[in-house]
Amino acid sequence: MRTPGTLSRPPLNNEATQLSDQVGAPRPPEDFDGQLERLVVLGRTWIGDCWYALLTLGGTCCSALVDTGSSATLVRPDVVKNKTVNFPTIVKLQSVTGGRAPMVGEAIVTLGLGRKSVRCPVWVANLEDCILGLDILGALDCVINTKRGTLTFPDGHVIQMWQQPPRPGCVTTHTITTLTAETTNSAATSGMPSNEPPTPPPTLPTAELHPPPTTVRPAAISHTQVTNTAPPNDSERVLAVKEVWQKNCDGLTPSEQSLLWQLLLEFKDCFSLSEDDVGRTDLIQHNIETGDAQPIRMRPRRLLLARQAAADKALQEMRRAGIIEPSTSPWAAPVVMDPKKQKEKWRFCVDFRPLNKVTKKDSYPLPRIDEALETVAGSFWYSSLDLRSGYWQVPLGPEARAKTAFITNGCLWQFQVLPFGLCNAPVTFERLMDRVLAGILRQECVVYLDDILVHGESFQASLKALRWVLERVAAAGLKLHPQKCSFMQREVTFLGHKLGGGGVSTMDEKVQTVKDWPTPSTVQDLKSFLGLASYYRKFVRGFSCIAAPLFRLLRKEVVFDWTEECHAAFTSLQKALVEAPILSPPDPTLPFILDTDASNAGAGAVLAQVTPERERVVAYHSRQFNKAERRCCVTRRELLAVVSAIQHFKYYLGGLHFTVRTDHSALQWLMSFREPEGQLARWIEELQVYDFAVVHRLGAHHGNADALSCRPCSTDGCSYCEKREAQEEERLQPDVKCAAVGPEGTPAGHGLTAVGATEWGCRQEEDVDIRPVLTWVGAQQRPAWGEDAFCFRATKGLWSIFQALRLQDGVLQRGWKVPATGETQWQVVVPRALRETVLQAMHGAPGSGHFGVTKTLRRLRQGFYWGQHRRDVEDYCRRCDSCTARKGPADRSHAQLQQFPAGCPMERVGIDVVGPFPHSERGNRYILTAMDYFTKWPEAYCLPNQEAETIVDALVGGGVQQIRGP
Known part of the structure; x- marks a missing residue:
């Protein structure tokens, strides 16, 4: 009697162990003895692509060919490598080419299909694909719908299948030829020779399931016959989705892998297979408003021979993908070929700067990166989506197409989609993404241009949010770049930051770049380093103070002198950036503490929260003082540090009670000063809207307070800190x-x-x-x-x-x-x-x-x-x-150029004298030139000097009879 949920199979015997040596399987035990049984697995013929489904075998996910013509289920050895394999009789699989794939054995595994699972025996064979046969399909009572590509269970649960062609080199004719049922006698089993000739084993006839491929001769076609590329078939998309799924399966349980696979397979049409496979949305069109500006036409730029070939190739690809079209526009912009990071590759660019100058700017806001990162903080599952050539998925308006015209060598083209380089392109794309993801932004996902991040606190919540986002992307007609997408990850990179474990940190790659940065030798090198370091300044405590010597070298009329102080600041900044601290997300239920401090160069602040375990950092803030602020006294600088810090963190601190900690005791009573004036009154007024208390603590307990030098006010004066100024004067006097x-x-x-x-x-x-x-x-x-x-x-x-x-x-x-x-x-x-x-x-x-x-x-x-x-x-x-005498007028005026019309020959003649030149043989040193304004006829005469009488003699008496006085 068979136990429900299991499949029984008669025990099988094995008569040779050489086979297991060839396939690397374990040898059968020497005392193995069983009866030879005959098991027939019928083959079937596949026409076109095959159906595949996702299986789990003992916790391992694999794809299996759904074959109703196979009476048994076969799996690869690597799928059951950790299972006990029993050794059956010699069973061989023969293909139409005559090749054979021997059986390895039989294993008892827990097989999962969708939500169902069953413990059953399976055959182990050296095949490229696992085969889901009728034994499992019948045990689970599955109904196959090839029209919809689904497997339906009795409880109504449906799983999705997919189609793809058989793998190269796999066994596509599963005709079991032997599965021999030969009765053995005692002599044979005992190893004694027999006088009777051996009876050949009966075999089943083979069938050719895939006919040999037909050779098609290539035919030459003209370029006018080339149309859009043929759409990829369904199997190519399944293979692309499978590749993405396999890349993201690490760290997921078998059930989580199955759920992710079903979701990605359902939305396989959202993924782009090539650079030409670009989506096109109908939710928005990009328009270019130029007002009354006249069309701007620029001459084409001459390209090098190698760049011209690359430009021609790019034009052909964009024309084939429907990105550009021929144009008759009065606008024309030049083409620029920009080298890519890869060698011998170029990026096709159009110089739209003249067009951008006359374009009315769109004020639609882009999201703040810090706010986006704060939104996803606290999540533990992330999916990062990236659109394939996102701008090219946005169509241009009819009038805007003509304004994007660009000129190449003898051709004028215009874009049909949003090109790169337009000033309003980012805001248009951001407006599109806000429309696509309206209603689920912030709570389920965040977006910055074409980068979408789906997040959730649990796997189920994140998977649900991912389904919503994919539904929106599919409805909008957009397509994703599969190689740049990652799904259901514990740690991802987003907007140059690393997200994971509920926190935000810097990227290891960019930290390594800072660590290996060479010592700057020019101002431009220093600007590059500070530009990269400033992007992560909120992760570096006291950034302004550390980088002050470096920023001093960027001032005008300052000689670039790399001193020991500059090198120390450079190395300190490198070390601070390499450490890559992690910021904790803000928790509105916990009290905030704001630590502020000021030095002669700048102000810094740390926003933190106190938990039962520790005091955790939420964010850092630092800024440099300008010239006027550096001349303020100590108290004013300390107060400025408080004001700037509260303004910077106002989105955290607004409406909440918080504590300000400072090492400057004067701030305790400054907030209660009765008659503040000027700048001090304005700062205090700005702070009145916040609910906070000022607490003083010693500099030894205030972090970097000991490194700050507080000097007395030497210019503006300050009546609030005379005692502190006197103390500082005593310290300063010996130096x-x-x-x-x-x-x-x-x-x-x-x-x-x-x-x-x-x-x-x-x-x-x-x-x-x-x-x-x-x-x-x-x-x-x-x-x-x-x-x-x-x-x-x-x-x-x-x-x-x-x-x-x-x-x-x-x-x-x-x-x-x-x-x-x-x-x-x-x-x-x-x-x-x-x-x-x-x-x-x-x-x-x-x-x-x-x-x-x-x-x-x-x-x-x-x-x-x-x-x-x-x-x-x-x-x-x-x-x-x-x-005043040496300076000329601020703006010298020039008369406009004019034309002098002439109605007949010799009505107006222009003359000029050129020279002096070296003496000729006849003593001439000058040349008199004359030209008729009407006929443009020129004349030239040699003159010994440029006196008026000599010039008149040359014109009137020198043979020019056509010129006469009035």
């Missing part, structure tokens, strides 16, 4: 470097040798703005702000920079830190009586060069200072007589 001073106290090298130290001191004492400051500096104490000891604006300015002033040989000087080098130079505070003299020496004195405002300011700041000196320099350069 001050003085500028060169002449023998009499005058800064050397500025052409002011006539003004000695004594005169500088006297003129400063006579100046009403500087006199009170000399008293303060001498007494090392300045009055309170509200006292009436001073009322002039210049005096107030010197009061605000009191900590940067000193008396040197009775001359008041101001310490100024050079932004480019960081060194401190001492400048003489110039009184009003000597400012004109200083300006003359800096700009108009011999050797000064009458430079412009920028260079004059640079020379002046090397040794002199007074309030609003920039305004005085600009005014002096503007009213300099020498500069």
